[in-house]
């Protein structure tokens with residue numbers, strides 16, 4: 113294998129290691145982000161319930177204020193009973209009393225129903241708040257863990273980048289540019305091996321003549337299908 117090919121192959125190997133490190137960092141961060149957004153969802157659910165409770169309490173106070181008037185209405189109608197003369201007037205008044213009582217009773221039932229709803233929502237929201245508190249503590253712990261893990265990964269990454277840059281300096285400029293462009297366009301793989309006439313970047317067959325040239329191992333060739341640089345190295349058994 114010629115020196116240029118060897119340099120590029122080493123460069124590709126270390127770049128793939130750095131890519132893997134970057135993926136690890138990304139994965140650590142993404143998992144944490146997911147948990148944090150789940151936390152935010154729970155928080156907004158809690159806020160919604162709290163708002164609902166406030167609304168219901170407001171409605172209950174309005175109904176309680178109305179209750180005083182409704183009871184007063186029943187009493188006022190009842191006190192009129194003594195003054196009515198005819199049975200027709202009496203029947204009409206009795207009906208008014210019945211209606212007023214019914215109205216007051218409906219009002220009371222509404223109040224009871226609201227109180228039940230508030231109680232249920234309060235139980236639910238208390239539970240949610242307890243879970244949230246636990247989750248927050250866990251995530252604070254997890255954030256610290258992820259921070260430490262990323263810090264550790266970054267240390268290894270720094271060493272590798274140092275090595276990588278030194279290697280890249282040894283490669284001639286034109287080849288280095290070609291390598292960088294291919295890495296960007298070809299999913300991180302700029303130079304690949306060919307096994308049994310098959311490019312290991314795109315898995316297409318090489319034309320036999322080109323494969324024969326490649327087997328001599330002294331020339332850097334491009335894959336006609338994916339344009340990656342190709343080399344030949346015997347498979348290790």
Ligand SMILES: [Zn+2]
Nearest residue numbers: 311314335338
């Ligand atoms: Zn190819």
